Amino acid sequence: MSSEFPSPEKALIVGVAKSSKLRWAEAERLEELAGLVSACGAEVFETILQIKERPDPAFYIGKGKAEEIAQIVKEYGLDLVVFDAPLSGSQTRNLERVIGAKVLDRTEVIMDIFALHARTPEAKAQVELAQLEYQASKLKGLWAHLDRPGGGIGTRGPGEKQLETDRRKMAEEIARLRKRLQEIERSKVVQRARRKEEFKVTLVGYTNAGKSSVMNALTSAGQPADDVPFTTLDPLTRRLSFPGIPVSVLLTDTVGFIEDLPPDLVASFKATLDVIREADLLLHIQDASHPSREHRAEVVSAMLAEIGCDAIPVIQVFNKRDLLLTPEACQRLLDENPGAVLVSARTGEGMEELSSAVVEAFRGFMVKFEALLRGEDMGKLYHRIVAVSIIQAEEYLNEGILVRGYIPARHAGLVRGKEVD
Template identity: 45%
Template structure:
């Protein structure tokens, strides 16, 4: 659980549902992630509410009785924000706002807000603004009175603050303007990628907060921003890396997440072009996370959506220093032994049997097993380079990895 240390954090309640497609355990996992998202955005989750339902209520997402419980808790505990774990329709958001009389956000809105905070370059800010406008457009009717009542804070950054008095026509015009601006920058970035010559391109991909930026810093000896928060990296960073006398380009890309808003995938198309154009993907996984296999599946799903699922990929299981298996007593005959009880060696055996030598186990923070990592990446990059330029193979003699830091 995240502790409330700063009185300036917005007090929020989290609301999710338990359905036939999302059982109680899954719902708890999603709410854990939603709590981390809330903390990253600048809020603190005071309480969680869940309800078992066949499907979310089309009018208020949860039932009237549970909604009254939420309303009463909000009133009694000075809560300013209610955050729902799934995307709300404009009608749901409007109805809920009338009942709770506080700021109402859904997971998509929350993620968009974090992106608005994290965007550093004008290009990233333009992409975020486009995604926010596209999210806002179908919700204009119900949002004006809501936003006039609740100014500032989580979910209110970016166009949410500047477009309150606009109508759909103005927002559509702005969307068209932003798309045109992005198209112009896209051409410039395509030229930049073309100017990088024939160097092999390697891209770090993975779920958010798995240590991609830390690994980037270690390998490239650069200073990419890294923080234990979701979406610490938003702008793609590209560095030239040289192992022995073999240069290649290494890019650190935005992290993925479950239920990633469609608007972000669309507006960040060019950021994801670094992945599309990569010769090799390093899929970084936080093996210390209890749901890392689901994270892998989520990343692979998005890679498939951007037509990059068939690229050569090395699975890099990071944070082995933080991995702990759930203990199981030898005389415990009732508890079934599952993957959560696996030792690190068992996970290595499992994934080695799946992908062979394309699985590596490291700690980027403690620089553990980095020699094996660098050797494996070097071998792969060298093979790609030799295939592309077969007459230059003699330029790349064997490298003494023991001399590496």
């Protein structure tokens, strides 16, 4: 009797280190990639690490190594070979011809997980756009011959016509998805404009660090908190009240980062990343028990800088304190990271300290102000202030615009000299 469910694909993971010194770093990446492949529903058979100074332009690993892999694939009946690097269209085609199995790269696996967890129309459109743009970039070299002027040998035949048709359809679909996401972004700009009266706190972190679990511990949001990468693609926002903060707090969970996050995904998730850019405070959630915590924290910090968020105040939150072996390890982590908070979203330990840290951050980062804006440029100045501040009240007077609220300390110069006594 056959099973109702197909058996999972069997996958071989392949990585390349430029030298023996770098093999351990690559081995760690392969372990992470194996986890990503498993999250896609495949069964990881084995990982192979090759030391090779320069990637082979035709096969990435070289034809000889590709033939070795082909033997393994044939002998053990494997379905899939995944490479821990972006492959060009020609490399993928050459490898599949030699190996005799489907070949994917790290980027395609990450995008597949994103597609698996996309729930809303926006997330689905973002992932589909990223996938199409990546496919188009991989096929660009294979299409290049279609652009040769003058026709002649190698530019005729049904294969070329099919490629041209595929390229046109892909371009049309990319344009449609971009237009759709622009429409969604315009509606979100209106929604965000209504949230100027709140203190915006956004959770960021490496995937699987426990952001959604911390969100659940602080609220009753009920975000998925499985031990699976990228379960949160759509930002979820909840309004909270913190004793000691005189305005509402908007707490938002966002998509996790990962090393070598595909640029196409970063670009497609612009609307999602705008939520991070517009935050007043970031909670950088880190897995305190992970052996590569520091490296992963650096990856997140680099990504925040890349999207223009490195100036936003950050509280480091070390999650999973219950997995640290000793109280001394906990204390050492706090001593090495002044201002950080150590919590366990699972047990609830440290959540009161985290709430207190958010309140202290508000008091330290936000300045209460009451300013009267006058003069020819008061309109421009008003819009600049409103864009970065929490506005509690505004009044249009004969002598100007009276504005009251809280402004980040780094922007306090906008109201300096205009305060009302």
